[in-house]
Amino acid sequence: MNKLFAVILGFAMALMPLLGQTITADVALEAQRLLPEEQDILRELPNRLEAYVNDFEWTTENEDIPLNLRMGIIIETITARGSEKLFRGQFQITSPSGENYVDKSVEFTYQKGQFLDHNRGQFDPLLGMIDFYVYMVIAGELDAYLLQGGGAFYAEAKRVGQEAQVSNFQTGWRSRIEDVNQITDADHLPLREAKFYFYEGLFYLEKRNDAERVPLYAKKFVDLLHQVHKRKPNSAALKRFLDSHFQEICSLFTFDKDAKNANLMKLIDNRRSEVYDRCGKDNGRKRRI
Numbered sequence: 001m002n003k004l005f006a007v008i009l010g011f012a013m014a015l016m017p018l019l020g021q022t023i024t025a026d027v028a029l030e031a032q033r034l035l036p037e038e039q040d041i042l043r044e045l046p047n048r049l050e051a052y053v054n055d056f057e058w059t060t061e062n063e064d065i066p067l068n069l070r071m072g073i074i075i076e077t078i079t080a081r082g083s084e085k086l087f088r089g090q091f092q093i094t095s096p097s098g099e100n101y102v103d104k105s106v107e108f109t110y111q112k113g114q115f116l117d118h119n120r121g122q123f124d125p126l127l128g129m130i131d132f133y134v135y136m137v138i139a140g141e142l143d144a145y146l147l148q149g150g151g152a153f154y155a156e157a158k159r160v161g162q163e164a165q166v167s168n169f170q171t172g173w174r175s176r177i178e179d180v181n182q183i184t185d186a187d188h189l190p191l192r193e194a195k196f197y198f199y200e201g202l203f204y205l206e207k208r209n210d211a212e213r214v215p216l217y218a219k220k221f222v223d224l225l226h227q228v229h230k231r232k233p234n235s236a237a238l239k240r241f242l243d244s245h246f247q248e249i250c251s252l253f254t255f256d257k258d259a260k261n262a263n264l265m266k267l268i269d270n271r272r273s274e275v276y277d278r279c280g281k282d283n284g285r286k287r288r289i
Contacts (some may be wrong), residue, residue, distance in 0.1 A: 022066045024053070025070070044112065091133070100243075143196060144196060191224070200217050249276075
């Protein structure tokens, strides 16, 4: 292992116990397809879900890393399920660093004034979904701070999914568990590591303008992405990362002495080959200047 990366890894592992999270959420709900009296049932839900997320200590660590989430719920249908009302629709969650998920197979029950509690005795389909995706986002965020730093939170997301699969609300949970299994399998370990080198590279570019370190991080980052692409060229997790960050990736190549990284990105993310082709040419012009 390169000496620089060995030092970074040792520092990151030493820092791991100190990292915590301060979670805040903005929740939006769209229910225009429902009748006015049905919409009224859900009117309070965004504020109550924000309190559910914001007032809970998602980790027990000492040092805070603020994490601001945006959640959107689109209600498409409502049906009766015994004495309960079953809502179906879509859910979206985004974070500033691009841990973004869209789920089109959402179903949950809700009654006006329903108690939203983290310490519940049985699986709740709405809160289970919220818990699952908050854990997924925290895990992805921690992978950006520490090598494989999100492992414990991916495990929590999987635990929620396993509870859902033995509940009366199993719709969509098989694919959610597949998402966790995919990002935590051996083939995707390089993607999780790539996040760390990506953000370290951006830090040394934007805060230090370090022409020596940035190319090292850029090469490590691209090589790790290439490993994932060779094993899983159609990976949904890789696609999600590239969709969120393709506009930033070229900046990592600012101090590159050739276009090797840009050319490799054209192979990895061929949907945007023109983007990487331009950044390779731009860096070539900078070198000639």
